[in-house]
Amino acid sequence: MKLTKLLAGVAIGLGLATAGMAQDKPKIGFIYVGPVNDGGWSQHHHEAAMAMKEHFGDAVEVVERENVPEGADAERAITDMALKGADLIFTTSFGFMDPTINVAKKFPKVKFEHATGYKTADNVGVYSARFYEGRAVTGFLAGKMTKTNKIGYIGSFPIPEVIRGINSTFIHAKKANPDVELSVVWVNTWFDPAKEADATQALIDQGVDVVLAHTDSTAPLAVLEKSGGYGFGQAADMAEFGPKPRLSSIIDEWAPYYIARTQAVIDGTWASDNTWDGIAAGMVGIGEISSEVPAEIKAEAEALKASIESGEYHPFTGPLNKQDGSTWLAEGEVADDGTLAGMNFYVEGVKGDIPQ
Amino acid sequence: MDISSINPVLLIASLMVAATPILLAAIGELVVEKAGVLNLGVEGMMITGAIAGFAAAVETGSPFVGFVAAAAGGAALSMLFVLLTQFALANHVASGLALTLFGLGLSALIGQSYGGVKPPPIGKLDLGPLSDLPVIGPILFSQDLVVYLGIALVAAVWALLKFTRAGLVLRAVGESHDAAHALGYKVVRIRILAILFGGACAGLGGAYISLVRVPQWTDGMTAGVGWIALALVVFASWRPWRVLLGAYLFGGITVLQLNLQAAGVAIPVEYLAMSPYIITIVVLVILSADKNKAPASLGRIFHASQ
Numbered sequence: 001m002k003l004t005k006l007l008a009g010v011a012i013g014l015g016l017a018t019a020g021m022a023q024d025k026p027k028i029g030f031i032y033v034g035p036v037n038d039g040g041w042s043q044h045h046h047e048a049a050m051a052m053k054e055h056f057g058d059a060v061e062v063v064e065r066e067n068v069p070e071g072a073d074a075e076r077a078i079t080d081m082a083l084k085g086a087d088l089i090f091t092t093s094f095g096f097m098d099p100t101i102n103v104a105k106k107f108p109k110v111k112f113e114h115a116t117g118y119k120t121a122d123n124v125g126v127y128s129a130r131f132y133e134g135r136a137v138t139g140f141l142a143g144k145m146t147k148t149n150k151i152g153y154i155g156s157f158p159i160p161e162v163i164r165g166i167n168s169t170f171i172h173a174k175k176a177n178p179d180v181e182l183s184v185v186w187v188n189t190w191f192d193p194a195k196e197a198d199a200t201q202a203l204i205d206q207g208v209d210v211v212l213a214h215t216d217s218t219a220p221l222a223v224l225e226k227s228g229g230y231g232f233g234q235a236a237d238m239a240e241f242g243p244k245p246r247l248s249s250i251i252d253e254w255a256p257y258y259i260a261r262t263q264a265v266i267d268g269t270w271a272s273d274n275t276w277d278g279i280a281a282g283m284v285g286i287g288e289i290s291s292e293v294p295a296e297i298k299a300e301a302e303a304l305k306a307s308i309e310s311g312e313y314h315p316f317t318g319p320l321n322k323q324d325g326s327t328w329l330a331e332g333e334v335a336d337d338g339t340l341a342g343m344n345f346y347v348e349g350v351k352g353d354i355p356q
Numbered sequence: 357m358d359i360s361s362i363n364p365v366l367l368i369a370s371l372m373v374a375a376t377p378i379l380l381a382a383i384g385e386l387v388v389e390k391a392g393v394l395n396l397g398v399e400g401m402m403i404t405g406a407i408a409g410f411a412a413a414v415e416t417g418s419p420f421v422g423f424v425a426a427a428a429g430g431a432a433l434s435m436l437f438v439l440l441t442q443f444a445l446a447n448h449v450a451s452g453l454a455l456t457l458f459g460l461g462l463s464a465l466i467g468q469s470y471g472g473v474k475p476p477p478i479g480k481l482d483l484g485p486l487s488d489l490p491v492i493g494p495i496l497f498s499q500d501l502v503v504y505l506g507i508a509l510v511a512a513v514w515a516l517l518k519f520t521r522a523g524l525v526l527r528a529v530g531e532s533h534d535a536a537h538a539l540g541y542k543v544v545r546i547r548i549l550a551i552l553f554g555g556a557c558a559g560l561g562g563a564y565i566s567l568v569r570v571p572q573w574t575d576g577m578t579a580g581v582g583w584i585a586l587a588l589v590v591f592a593s594w595r596p597w598r599v600l601l602g603a604y605l606f607g608g609i610t611v612l613q614l615n616l617q618a619a620g621v622a623i624p625v626e627y628l629a630m631s632p633y634i635i636t637i638v639v640l641v642i643l644s645a646d647k648n649k650a651p652a653s654l655g656r657i658f659h660a661s662q
Contacts, residue, residue, distance in 0.1 A: 034575075034576075035464065035574065035575030035576055037467075037468070037471040037574065037575055038574055038575070039471060039472055039572075039574065067575075067576065152618060183617075183618045183619070183620060184617070185614055185617045185618050186617060186625045186629070187614075188625075188629050189579075191576075191579075192579040193565075193570045193572070193574050193577045193579070194377075194565055194569055194570055194577065194578070194579060194581065195579070195610075196570075197569055197570045198370075198374055198569075198610060198611060198614055199614050199618075201370055201373075201611075202370070202611060202614035202615045202617075202618050203618050205362075205363060205366040205367065205370060205615065205618075206362065206363075206615065206618045206619060208618070217574055217577075218472070218572060218574070219570045219572065219574070222474075222570055222571050222572045223570070223571075225474075225571075226477070226571060240472050240474075351620045352617075352620050352622075353622070353624070353625075355624060355625040355626055
């Protein structure tokens with residue numbers, strides 16, 4: 001009897017001790033919408049998480065969950081991670097926004113960071129990158145490099161981030177080439193390689209020769225390589241597709257942010273924030289411009305990048321009209337962040353309607 | 357809006373490519389279900405075939421070896437289903453679902469080192485002057501061989517089920533395994549062969565996605581095609597030519613709606629996106645109004661002692 005009591009006591013003691021230790025070491029969680037080897041968006045978040053883990057070594061514990069569908073199931077996955085003792089959870093897809101807010105209400109002591117959303121709470125911060133700055137550079141290159149004057153854009157979901165990307169691409173393609181036309185194809189998914197491939201093929205069949213993808217896999221580049229035409233790396237550099245079809249890329253640099261926010265949790269200084277950084281802060285990178293691009297065009301694209309980086313030029317600078325012809329920005333006027341964050345209209349010249 | 361920019365020849369040529377994975381998986385599953393087995397593991401077998409074929413093609417540099425390996429991989433995974441349902445007499449539905457989950461995990465494991473790798477290109481059929489014919493050249497005479505294989509398989513399965521003794525026996529096993537058993541047919545052996553055929557077809561369909569349609573490997577890249585193939589078999593009321601029609605209809609409207617979007621046709625995208633599912637279901641439901649029933653023993657467990 002005594003022995004069993006003793007053992008039970010020791011067991012409880014050990015349990016408390018390990019629980020105590022676990023509390024000392026912050027547990028950082030990551031939720032991904034796709035697999036961590038998608039070659040794009042989710043993989044890049046995963047690599048940033050691993051860079052953060054390496055930075056802190058044994059001081060933090062990292063837990064990850066991949067292939068989490070957007071919607072109700074996400075709430076279950078986030079709740080599960082919070083229940084298992086995560087101190088800070090990064091939810092890395094737009095569609096995790098409402099699930100994150102809902103779970104955050106139930107776990108006031110757990111901190112959440114939602115990527116690309118706009119809803120915050122005391123324990124929910126949001127972070128995103130100004131991808132539209134990168135889109136300005138890739139759009140400019142697309143306008144310069146198209147021979148058929150037709151470029152295509154594969155849209156995932158009609159959310160402000162994608163609309164900004166379409167507008168920024170079109171504005172700068174048009175600057176590079178006044179005759180350019182932009183076709184938008186919506187695939188209603190972030191990750192479905194076969195569908196992304198079909199959409200790319202459909203655009204090529206219609207005479208498009210430069211395709212800009214706003215989805216997560218490398219399938220569009222694989223198809224462009226097979227069928228001819230140019231494309232860009234999205235979220236990751238995708239350098240393995242260079243120098244043709246990949247002309248350049250928009251690279252997301254999340255690692256510094258993850259390190260900073262984890263440090264804040266360790267220091268106890270974490271507070272809800274709304275971070276939206278671009279090329280200047282290093283959150284958006286432009287990949288090496290391929291040797292397929294003539295030197296003078298490359299120089300122009302790099303100058304465009306430099307002017308955005310220095311703050312001298314904003315990709316949404318007037319005069320700009322909305323699609324219906326009404327004035328949006330007057331000469332020299334620059335778009336404010338509020339309008340950009342909720343952007344739900346095309347600029348003049350983009351064809352088609354935004355799905356509601 | 358400019359529909360004239362859609363080239364019907366290119367459209368038909370690319371719809372045949374888009375339809376082939378569904379077609380291959382569905383014709384395999386049709387044979388399985390005709391033998392009275394309900395294998396819900398199509399998605400798992402497809403993705404296993406996709407990575408097995410991809411890995412073999414990359415290692416050997418030959419797409420042909422890749423497709424053979426894909427068929428072998430799909431069939432090997434279906435052996436697991438055979439063990440569970442034909443020997444351990446487990447429930448078909450549960451075993452099939454388990455097979456899908458297992459296949460998705462297994463393929464992700466095997467595929468870890470194949471991310472970002474390019475497979476060897478697959479040659480297209482080149483019949484010289486025939487391939488250069490206007491209109492029918494690009495549609496009929498310059499596809500890759502697997503597209504023809506898909507159509508040939510449909511014809512072969514149709515002929516086998518309709519005209520041969522083997523087909524009659526297969527259908528007998530599917531309709532009433534007890535009666536077939538009483539007549540001295542080897543129910544379990546016939547079902548095992550049907551399941552292996554289904555696995556091989558699903559594997560080929562998966563490899564067609566990873567080697568031809570997308571050419572690359574990514575986790576979960578079949579993205580639900582297996583489930584569509586399963587549904588197609590039911591809506592085609594277990595008839596081979598209707599499976600072909602359904603697959604081409606589905607693939608065709610999927611490609612057409614993307615082309616309509618690219619051409620800027622003023623139909624809301626939501627309607628375009630749902631159109632492949634709705635039109636395929638409506639057409640096949642209308643066709644199946646002639647009261648074609650499922651094989652009577654579908655999904656029932658057989659043991660010789662009962």
